[in-house]
Amino acid sequence: MLLLEPGEIYFEDYSCTLSDNELKKENAKQGRLKLCSKSLVFEPREWVHPLIKMQFKDCADITVVNQLTENNIIRVRMKMYAEMLEENILAPYKFIYEDRDFYVFFDFASADECLSQMQQLKRASTLHAPEHNSMIATILHSRYMRMEFDPVMMDDFTEQIVCELQAEKISPLVRHQGKLALTPTTIYFQPFSNVEGSPILKLKLSHLRRMYKRRFLLRQVGLEIYSAEESSVPHIYVTFQSERDRDRIYKILEESPNVQLEKVHTEEMTLQWQNGIVSNYDYLMYLNCLADRSKNDLTQYPVFPWVVADYTSETLDLTNPDTFRDLSKPMGALNPDRLERLKERYHEMSEPKFLYGSHYSAPGLVLFYLVRKYPKYMLCLQNGRFDHPDRMFNSVRDVYNNCLRNMSDFKELVPEFYDTECKGDFLVNQYEINFGERHDGTKVNNVALPPWAKSPEDFVVKLREALESEFVCRHLHLWIDLIFGYRQRGEEAVKANNVFHHVCYEGAVNLECIYDMNDRHALEVQIMEFGQVPKQLFTKPHVKKIMPHIAKPLSSLQDKDTYKMECVDVLQLHKEAVTCAIRHGNRIISVGKDSTLKVYDTVLKKQIRSVILSSTPLSSCVMVDDNTVAVGSWDNEIYLYDVEYGRVVESFRAHDDSVSCLLWLEKERLLISGGWDGVVRVWGNVGRIGQALRGLKAEFDHDEKITSLTYRRRRHEIDIIAATGDGEVFIWDYTSKDLVNKISVHSSPVSGVCFVLSGDRVVTACDDGDMRVTDLSVLDSVYQKHMPAPVTSLCWDGSTVLWLGCGDGTLLQWNMLTVTQTSAHKAHNDSINNVYFDEISKTLITASEDKIIKIWETKHSS
Structure with a gap:
């Protein structure tokens, strides 16, 4: 098929003998004649003889020869032809510019029937390309209507065809026409011609793993x-x-029901890449796939960046930023000088303007790099010729x-360039093809490599190391923004000097709405020659990579960062729902809606303190020193209780409405409280009797009630993060008292907030069941x-594991490095109000609406 023009259709073939005269004597060769939409191709049985390609447009005449002995001969009179x-x-094909008659002696087919088909295709060859394509499409559709799907080829005679459609199987530069039939268990593809290795392709639905809708030649008609x-x-x-x-x-x-697809969400993959679980190479391949780039479509071949800028040094220094x-x-x-000249031209243009x-990436550019690996593709694309030797990929x-x-x-x-499995085979003239000589007399052979590469394999290995290097990890998101992201189009593309011809952007042209055949054909040709911008995947800045290297194999990471959990104690201390339970040493301290504070000793296995602090429910508790617990109450008060002596040390009115959550910063000795009055307050003199109210260090106002608090340290500064009842997250700089950022994350109240993996990402969860990971560097959800x-x-x-307490009493364990749920326990019979992890004892405490603490x-899983 690669011996035909790109997109040319192969209809059928005939067993025959080809000769130079009608007596079947001179140069008679046995073989097969292929009938195609633009040419006849004779394939001799003996491989030493060349294939002969006769284009209909170069054909002077086709007639049946009436001999006395037999009438099954056609004469094809050519003005020129090619040998291959x-x-x-x-x-390269050998083009012979001379008049020549070819006599075709058919073994079985009828010359008259063949002649009518050939003459029809010869008439089509005289038309302009758009009309020619239209006529061929009509012939093809007519054949399709006559073709019946062959049920004999099915695995099971009882299979019912659910759907049957005309389709084309796509491979680089080649389109195989046929029928696609779908049954409840199998996809069948039956080609029109005998070009495939088997008369029918079978794909079991149970084997399907991934499916992608594809844009093919500007139309949304592809499926991979x-x-x-x-x-x-x-x-x-x-x-x-x-x-x-x-x-x-x-x-x-x-x-x-028979299709079980692998579900890999973009956000999941992005988070895994950000965590260093997925390599830069694999992530770029994944993004290319999502953006309609496939190795089967040269107009949309996967695109990768140049990352190395040094091709002259003896060694490649991946620690030097100038290398990249x-x-x-x-x-x-x-190049600033070239850019300046391009911009001058850009400003002089009328709309729509383009810089480049x-x-x-375009078919010709892809094959420029890969001509040694896929020489047949280049000959197909360039009508039987390679590039001029001086214009080839030589160095x-x-x-x-x-x-x-x-x-x-x-x-x-x-x-x-980065595929270590193929060992740089595209750089080697492995088929020993004669590509010609350059202007200095040297033959085009293998690609000249930079001094730092010992071999093609070494070159690819070092480029891959560069792609995965710390420098590229820190900056790759910027290139993703240009190719797949928010700087791909629009005003941001103009600012980034990233503007291409408008036709190559997805959505700029809808071929379905272009009825003029000439216009439509012109656009298809332009795309074949010019290339297409990938589908836009991101409309906001892409997140940065956090971990520069993959430290361990994924399997060992999953083992280490998963906990086996066993319930070792069940405490029924409260008469109503338990709102908060924490651990300090051997003590479990809890508060509940029954207004009581309970202290339980895990060694003695008994309750050692029980005190009613208020006439209203208690919401939260934190330890502020070895013996003092701070408790937030619905009566707007914060109580400080000494566990050792069993007495309230102090209480003070902290808010104008219920205290909903508390946070203790041990290093700075700061108590942070959040209330239903929408205020977050920071208290500094906690523990000094009677001094708490005077120690108010900061006050942050919000529009809705505060539901959860956390913090992060940035060098010498502290950020306080407050989540609210309207689904928003506020980040406050404690030192300057300024609002750093406000992000609308959820549409319902936030039930929990904490940082994961790095200080740039915060996990939030809410009442409607949504969990989100928000990257604070781009202020957007990444998962x-x-x-x-x-x-x-x-x-x-504090490492990689996140626990989520759910409204139905389920406790979920998530590994946020691999972004997978690793376990689920039915921990309680009602909503889990609080989950607390004690690093020292490696125990987890859960408190529930069902009055129970576990x-x-x-x-760690072994």
């Missing part, structure tokens, strides 16, 4: 399917006649310099998960 693959050697490794067809990319047909198949597959390219700028903006007249350094200086060269890289029940409390172990022993 002589002695099966891959080389990946299967399990044991599948006979591990991957297939098909396109349909319309978006409606594609969506219909997608919906049927998605809803089929500036990832915050597109290739066209790296060529793209960073990595020269290509990078050209991308920096040339006024029309802004190309990025392809994944093969969202909807739990089956309301989340009523959160607790963080002590859980935790051990």
Whole structure:
């Protein structure tokens, strides 16, 4: 199929003999004649002979020869023709510009029937490209209507066809037409011609793992399917006649009980990448896949960045920032002088303006890099010719310099530059092809590598190390913003000097609405030659990577960062719901809606203190020293109680409404309280009798009641984070008393807030069951998960594990490094109001609406 023009259709073939005269004597060769939409191709049985390609547009005449002995001969009179693959050697096609008659002696087919088809295709070849395409599409549809799906090929005669559609199987530069039939258990693809290895492709629905809707040649008609490794067809990319047909198949597959797709959410993958679990290479491949980039479509081939800027040194120093390219700028903006000239041209243009007249990824650019690996693709794309030897990919350094200086060269890289499994095979002339000689007389052979690379394999390994290096980890999000993110289009793209021709942006052109065949064809050609901007995946700045390296394999991380939990004690101390329970040494201190404070000794296994502090429920408690507990109450008071002596040391009116939550900063000896009056207060003289009210250090106002508090340290500064009843999170700078940020995270009250993994990410949960991870550097959620029940409390172990207490009494354990739920316990019969982790004893305390406190022993999974 790669011997045909891109997009050319192969209809059928005939067993025959080809000769130079009608007596079947001179140069007679046995073989098969392929009937295609733009040409006839004769494939001889003996591989030493070349294939002969006869284009209909170069054909002077096709007629049936009436001999006395037989009438099954057609004469094809050519003005020129091409010879290909002589002695099966891959080389540029040999174009022979001379008149020549070819006589085709059919073994079985009827010459008259063949003649009518050939003459129809010859007439089509005289039309302009748009009309030609339209006529071929009509012929194809007519064949489709006549073709019947062959049920004999099915696995089971009793299978019922749910859906049957005309489709094309896509591979680079090749489109195989056929019928796609869907049964409750299997996808079948039956090609029109015998071009596939088997007459029918079978894909079991139970083997399906991933499905992606794809944009193909500016139209939303593609579907790419990946299967399990044991599948006979591990991957297939098909396109349909319309978006409606594609969506219909997608919906049927998605809803089929036999299809079990792997669910990988973008946010989950982003968080795993941010945590260092997913490598930069794998994350970029994932983003490319999400953005409609596939290795099966050269117009939308995966795009990777140039990351190294040093191709002259003897050694590659990955600790030196000068080794790397500036990832915050597109290739066209790296050279200030060139950029200035481009901008001058840009300002003189009429709308729609563009800065760069060529793209960073297009079929020709992809094959520029990969011509040694896929020479047939290049011959197909360039009508049987390779590039001029001086314009080929001869030297990595020269290509990078050209991308920096040339006024029309802004190309990025392809994944093969970083793919260590393929060992840099695209840099080697492995098929020993004669690509010609350069101007200095040297033959084009392997690609010249920089001095720091010992071999193609070493080159790729070092580039991969550079891609995963600390510098790239710190800056890769900036390049993602340009290619897949918020700086890809619009005003931000203009500011970033990242503007390409308007046609290459998704949504700029809707081919379905263009009825003029010439206009439509022109756009398709432009996309084939120019390239397409990936689908935009992010509309806000992308988050930064936190961990520069993957320290351990994923399996060992999952083992270490999961706790086995065992309930070792069940306490029934309160008469009403327990609102808060904490541990300090051997004591469990708890408060509840029964207005009482209870102290339980885990060694003696008995209650040692019980005191009614108020006439209203108590909401929260924290230890402010070894023996003193601070308690928040619904009567607006904070009580300080000495556990050792069993007495209230002090109480003071802290808020104008109920005290809802408390937080203690041991190092600074600060007590922070939040109230239903929408105020957060910081108290400094806690423990000095009668001095608490005078020690008010700060006061922060909010519009809604405060539901949860946490804090973070930034060098010498402290931020206080308050979550509210209207789903917002406020970040206050304690030193300056300024509001750093306010983020609307949820649509219902926040039930818990804590920091995870780094000081830049905060986890919140709310009454409607939503858990979110918000990155404070971009002020946006990077992960969202909807739990089956309301989340009523959160607790963080200070490392990687997060516990969520739910409204139905379930205790969920999450590993926030791998972003997976690792366990679920039915801990209580009612809502879990509070979860507390004691680092010293490695125990977890849960307090519930069901009046019960449970002590859980935790051990790392082995």
